Amino acid sequence: MKYVALLSVALATVAAGLLLGPASVPAGEFLRSPIVWQLRLPRVVLAYLVGGALGVTGVALQALVRNPLADPFLLGLSGGAGLGAVVAIALHLPGPWALPLAAFAGAVGAMVLVYRLGLIGGTGGAGGELDPRILLLGGVAVGAFAAAITTALVSLAEAAELRNAFLWLWGGFSAASWTTVLVMLVYAPLPLAVIAAAARPLDLLALGEEPAQYLGADVRRLKQLVYLAASLLTAAAVALSGVIGFVGLIVPHVCRMVWGRLHRTLIPTSFLTGGILLAAADTLARTAVAPRELPVGIVTALIGVPLFAFLLRRWTVS
Amino acid sequence: MDRELIVAIRDLTCRYADAPRDALREVSLDIHAGEFHAVLGPNGSGKTTLVRAALGLLRPVAGRAEILGRVASEWSRRDLARVVGVVPQREDNAFPQRVRETVLLGRYPHLSLFGSVRETDRAAVERALVACDVRDLSDRWLWTLSGGEYQRVRLARALAQEPRLLVLDEPTTSLDLRHEMELFELVRELVDTRRLGALMITHHVNLAARFADEVLILADGRAAARGAPAEALTRDTVERVFSWPVAIEPFDGRPQMIPLRQRKDAP
Numbered sequence: 001m002k003y004v005a006l007l008s009v010a011l012a013t014v015a016a017g018l019l020l021g022p023a024s025v026p027a028g029e030f031l032r033s034p035i036v037w038q039l040r041l042p043r044v045v046l047a048y049l050v051g052g053a054l055g056v057t058g059v060a061l062q063a064l065v066r067n068p069l070a071d072p073f074l075l076g077l078s079g080g081a082g083l084g085a086v087v088a089i090a091l092h093l094p095g096p097w098a099l100p101l102a103a104f105a106g107a108v109g110a111m112v113l114v115y116r117l118g119l120i121g122g123t124g125g126a127g128g129e130l131d132p133r134i135l136l137l138g139g140v141a142v143g144a145f146a147a148a149i150t151t152a153l154v155s156l157a158e159a160a161e162l163r164n165a166f167l168w169l170w171g172g173f174s175a176a177s178w179t180t181v182l183v184m185l186v187y188a189p190l191p192l193a194v195i196a197a198a199a200r201p202l203d204l205l206a207l208g209e210e211p212a213q214y215l216g217a218d219v220r221r222l223k224q225l226v227y228l229a230a231s232l233l234t235a236a237a238v239a240l241s242g243v244i245g246f247v248g249l250i251v252p253h254v255c256r257m258v259w260g261r262l263h264r265t266l267i268p269t270s271f272l273t274g275g276i277l278l279a280a281a282d283t284l285a286r287t288a289v290a291p292r293e294l295p296v297g298i299v300t301a302l303i304g305v306p307l308f309a310f311l312l313r314r315w316t317v318s
Numbered sequence: 319m320d321r322e323l324i325v326a327i328r329d330l331t332c333r334y335a336d337a338p339r340d341a342l343r344e345v346s347l348d349i350h351a352g353e354f355h356a357v358l359g360p361n362g363s364g365k366t367t368l369v370r371a372a373l374g375l376l377r378p379v380a381g382r383a384e385i386l387g388r389v390a391s392e393w394s395r396r397d398l399a400r401v402v403g404v405v406p407q408r409e410d411n412a413f414p415q416r417v418r419e420t421v422l423l424g425r426y427p428h429l430s431l432f433g434s435v436r437e438t439d440r441a442a443v444e445r446a447l448v449a450c451d452v453r454d455l456s457d458r459w460l461w462t463l464s465g466g467e468y469q470r471v472r473l474a475r476a477l478a479q480e481p482r483l484l485v486l487d488e489p490t491t492s493l494d495l496r497h498e499m500e501l502f503e504l505v506r507e508l509v510d511t512r513r514l515g516a517l518m519i520t521h522h523v524n525l526a527a528r529f530a531d532e533v534l535i536l537a538d539g540r541a542a543a544r545g546a547p548a549e550a551l552t553r554d555t556v557e558r559v560f561s562w563p564v565a566i567e568p569f570d571g572r573p574q575m576i577p578l579r580q581r582k583d584a585p
Contacts, residue, residue, distance in 0.1 A: 200429065206413055207410055210406055210409075211409040215399055256413065
C-alpha cells in the first residue's frame with residue numbers, strides 16, 4: 001500500500017514537471033510539442049535520476065559511517081567538484097562537456113584524497129582499513145580547502161564569470177538534454193547495483209564492525225566498495241547538475257521513518273523519494289520566478305532546512 | 319558419540335601492531351562438539367584476543383588456529399558465520415529494532431545476494447526464539463528489554479545462524495543472579511542437547527567451574543592452567559593469576575573459589 005502511494009506520487013511529480021513551465025503549451029499539441037519532448041521531459045528525468053542517486057548515496061554513506069548526519073557532500077566531494085567547475089570557467093575551457101568533466105575530475109580528485117586520508121594502518125601492499133570517522137573528518141578538511149581555493153578564484157574572476165560560477169555552485173538542470181540523461185542512464189546502474197548488493201551487509205554494519213563480521217559481512221571490502229560506489233555516483237550527479245544539498249541528508253531520514261531501517265527497502269525507496277524531491281524542487285525552481293530561474297540547490301535548501309530542523313527536534317524530544 | 323574437533327588452536331602467538339609485547343603467547347585449545355569451554359583471566363590477559371584470532375579477525379604471528387580443519391583466516395566471513403555464532407561483548411544499536419528483526423540478522427549468512435527470506439529462515443528464527451525463551455518478546459522493541467532478556471535475544475540471533483560453535487564474550491556482565499544462572503543453564507543445555515561446542519569468556523570463576531567441561535586460565539597472554547575445573551582451578555593458580563588470596567572448596571564435585579579478606583593488620 002505504501003509502495004503504491006510512493007509510486008503514485010512519483011508519477012504525479014513527473015507529470016507536474018511536464019505540465020508546468022514558463023511557456024504555455026496548448027493542450028491539443030501537448031503530445032507533439034518539442035518543448036515537452038526536448039526540454040521538459042529530459043529535464044524532469046535527469047532531475048529524477050540525480051535526486052534518486054543522491055538519496056541512495058545518502059543512505060549508503062550514513063550506514064557506512066554509522067552517522068545519521070552524513071551527507072554525500074560532507075565527504076568533500078562538492079568542494080572538489082566546485083573547484084573543478086570554477087577552474088573550467090576561469091580557464092574558459094571550450095565545449096559543452098568541459099564544465100561537467102572538470103567538475104567530475106574535481107570530485108574524483110577529492111574522493112581519492114579523502115580515501116587516502118581515511119585509510120589507516122596500511123602496511124605495504126596489504127592495504128589499510130577505512131576508518132569511517134577519519135573519512136568524515138578528512139572529507140570536511142578537503143572540502144574546506146577546495147572551497148577556499150574556489151572562493152579565491154571566484155573573487156579574482158570577472159563579473160559574468162562570477163555569476164556563472166556562482167549559479168553552477170548552487171545547482172540546476174537548465175543544461176539538461178537527452179544526452180545528459182543517457183550519460184546518467186549508462187553510468188548510474190553499476191554503482192547503484194553495488195550499493196543494492198550491499199543492502200544486507202549494511203544492515204549488519206549498524207551493529208558495529210566486529211559484530212558485523214561475526215554475522216558474515218566482509219566489512220573491509222564492504223566499506224571500500226560502498227564508499228567508492230557512493231562517491232562515483234555523487235561525482236556524476238554533481239558534474240551533471242551542480243551542487244545540490246540536503247537531498248542526500250533528508251531523504252534517508254524520511255524513508256527510515258516510513259519504511260524502517262532495513263536497507264533492502266531503504267535503498268529503492270530512497271531512490272524513488274529522492275527523485276520526487278528533486279524533480280519537484282526543479283519544477284518549482286523554474287516556475288516560481290518565471291521567466292527567470294532559481295538555482296535548484298536553493299529550493300532544496302529552502303525545503304530541506306526546515307524539514308531537517310523538524311526531524312532534529314523530533315529526535316531530541318523523544 | 320560425535321566428538322568432532324571444531325576448534326584447534328596450537329601454540330597461538332599474537333601481537334598487535336606497535337605493541338611492546340605479545341597479546342597472546344603460545345596458547346593451545348581444542349574444542350570438540352558437545353564441550354563447554356570457559357576462558358578465565360584478569361582484564362587484559364588476552365581473552366578477547368584469543369577469540370579474535372580463533373575466528374580469523376587477527377592473523378597470528380606464530381602457531382595456528384583452525385576451525386573444522388581449515389585455517390581460521392582462510393574462511394570467508396560468510397562461510398564462517400554459518401558455522402560459528404558469536405555473542406560479542408558490545409554492539410551498537412544505532413537504529414531502533416524489534417526482537418524478531420534482530421534474530422533474523424542471524425540468517426543473513428544463509429541468504430543469497432538478492433534473494434529474500436525463505437520459509438526455512440523463518441523456521442530457524444522461530445526455533446531460536448523458542449530455544450532462548452524470548453518468543454513472547456518477538457514484537458517488542460529492543461530498547462524496552464531488560465538486560466537479561468536482551469542477552470537471550472542476542473544468543474537467539476547466534477542460534478539462528480545454526481552454528482556448530484557458540485562463542486560468548488562476557489555475556490553475563492551486569493546481569494543479576496537469576497538471569498546470570500539462566501544464561502549459563504541455557505548454554506549448558508544447548509551444548510548437551512544439540513552437541514554444540516561453546517566457548518565462553520567470563521569473569522565468574524565459580525560459575526565457570528560449575529558449568530564448563532574445561533577451563534583455560536590466561537595471564538599476560540599465556541595459559542596459566544588448562545583442563546577440567548578440578549585440575550585447573552587450584553588455589554595456587556588462582557591466587558597467582560588474580561593476585562588475591564583465595565580458598566578453594568569443593569561443592570557438588572566442582573571447585574568453588576572463596577576470596578579471602580586482606581586484613582589491614584596482617585604482616
